[in-house]
Amino acid sequence: MQLAVEAMKAGALEFLEKPCDPHILLRTVDEGFARLETETAAADRTQAARRRIARLSMRETDVLMGLIDGQPNKVIAHALSLSPRTVEIYRANLMDKLGVRSLSEALRIAFAAGLVTVD
Incomplete structure (x- = not known):
């Protein structure tokens, strides 16, 4: 039993004891591959998003952080000591670099x- 606990703590998805029903073994292997595929797809999405964010300049990132906080352009401009028009330009540039058309x-x-x- 200790071996099973250690295996699960190390990341095992399942622990099968011998002798094992071949149907259960195949189902468990299929579930493992499905989980790996899901985790790989999620990791790929995260990396793609990080690459997009990395394209932004420091100021564009600052503007994005203000937008994330739900601040209007005028508030972002005041916080960054910029004109609202400059914030609009940074916002347009970051949208272009991220390849998006909407704030959402x-x-x-x-x-x-x-x-x-998410807190």
Whole structure:
């Protein structure tokens, strides 16, 4: 039993004892591959989002963080000591670099990249 506990702590998905029913073994292997595929797809989405975010300049990232916080352009401008027009330009540039057309899409990328945390 201790071996099973150690295996699960090390990341095992399942622990099968011998003799094992071949149907259970095949089902367990299929479930393992399905889980691996799901985790790989999620990791790929995270990496793609991080690559997009990495394209942003420091100021564009600052503007994005303000948008994540739900701040309007004027508030972001005041916080960054910029004009509202400059914030609009940074916002347009970051949307272009992220390849999105809406704020919700930009926020989705920020969330996938780990910039947005759920408390």
